[in-house]
Amino acid sequence: MNDHLESTAQTDEAGRVVFHTAAESGHDPTAGHQFDVEERASSAQHRQPLDRLAKVYVEPTNRCNLECRTCIRHGWDEPLGQMEGATFARIMDGLRTFSPPPTIFFGGFGEPLAHPHIVEMVAQAKALGGPVELITNGTFLTLDVSRRLIAAGLDLLWVSLDGATPESYTDVRLGAALPQVLANLAAFRDARAAAPDRTAPQIGIAFVMMKRNVADLPAVLRLGGRLGATRFMVSNVLPYTKAMCEEALYPRVLTRRLYSSSDSRLDLSALDGDQITYKSRRDVMRGGLRISLDGGDLAEARNRCPFIERGAMAIAWDGSVSPCLPLLHSHVSYLGGQDRVSRRYVVGNVTARELCDVWTAPEYVAFRARVRGFDFSPCTGCGGCNLSETNQEDCYDNPFPTCGGCLWAQGMIHCP
Secondary structure: OOOOEEEEEEEOOOOOEEEEEEEOOOOOOOOOOOOEEEEOOOOEEEEOOOOOOOEEEEOOEOOOOOOOOOOHHHHOOOOOOEOOHHHHHHHHHHHOOOOOOOEEEEOOOOOHHHOOOHHHHHHHHHOOOOOEEEEEOOOOOOHHHHHHHHHHOOOEEEEEOOOOOHHHHHHHOOOOOHHHHHHHHHHHHHHHHHOOOOOOOEEEEEEEEOOOOHHHHHHHHHHHHHOOOOEEEEEEOOOOOOHHHHHOOOHHHHHHHHHOOOOOEEEEOOOOOOOOOHHHHHHHHOOOOEEEEOOEEOOOOOOOOHHHHHOEEEEOOOOEEEOOOOOOOOEEEEEOOEEEEEOOOOOEEOOOOOHHHHHHOHHHHHHHHHHHHOOOOOOOOOOOOHHHHEOOOOOOOOOOOOOOOOOOOOOOOOOO
16 A cells, blocks of 8 residues: 555675565565665665656546635646546556556545546556555545445545644635534445455545644544544645745744754654653754654655655646646745745646656656755755745756755655
8 A cells, every 4th residue: 555665685695785675565576676775874765766656646637626725726827627538548558557556646736526537537547456545625525425436446545634623624624514524434434344345445634734723633633543544644734825824833944954964963762742851852953963863863854755755756637747746737835935936847748648658758767866866955944045936946057847945855745
């Protein structure tokens, strides 16, 4: 189900370290396949090879029935539409050439269950043999849709829950009613329990935290547990309006990361987060040291594109292929309180080109290598210049698209 690879290692007769790997999905890597191994401060990281397509985000539609405060629609002027059957067929045909089959994730910047043929799309995707996931706001998750999704072979259903009470939930997800969403999710859980197949879908909860709802997080986790959720994803908010900048919980974290010294290290044991330790923990975290907490380096999540590291690509409703979700649509977001225009970056379109050819195109391969190296200017914590106002270029002379202002790559923003 996950994109993570487990590995063991041993030395051969020449003294070389040999890694033996197997994907959690049960597929063995192709014989002779090469993997990157990066030595990190606290471990050696086993990195996805750049030529392996492991996950595909498919956007069935960029339309949605809600008007959430956190939505990207507040910061774009993009045409709206839904994926045509012929476009989806081209995607399916293209993915048949990849082995092992990648995870297919139905999501993007719309409500997947708003597409009239989403259940059939899930079934066709599952027929390729890989894991299939879908994220929803839960409002269209009727009992009939739940039963059909389960029968279609869905592996993981993600539901967005940004509040634990009707008041806090509606305050973020304008136009939705929490009691109905919870009833829909409970019905899905019960339908899953009644399904004869033991591989019935897992349930995941996605929570976008901000000042107005972060106090609800523990209750949301408990609520998700009662509803049968076993997967949880908690992300910071990415402001798409000026007003949402005030909701961000991470500005000081970004500044501390930029100016902390990589030469001065602190190995810190885990400790209870209570009133006795609060002040000491706070002052240590602000002290400019590179901190390893309980064996894990807190700085190792920075400058890592989660999409490139996962071997992912994203396909918009019109068939346009982008390297990641943030580059799927042109939009305006806010970085350090200043607006930043991100122009979409399209590497091909499945209606005009075979998906395999798009993935292996020299320009796309070079871009993935450039992002993995991540020699971009540090726009997320720099304080800003006019170059940080767009993703067109940066002060390191990188060409479009530049990723130094991407909060996803700094571990601030997450998606399933």
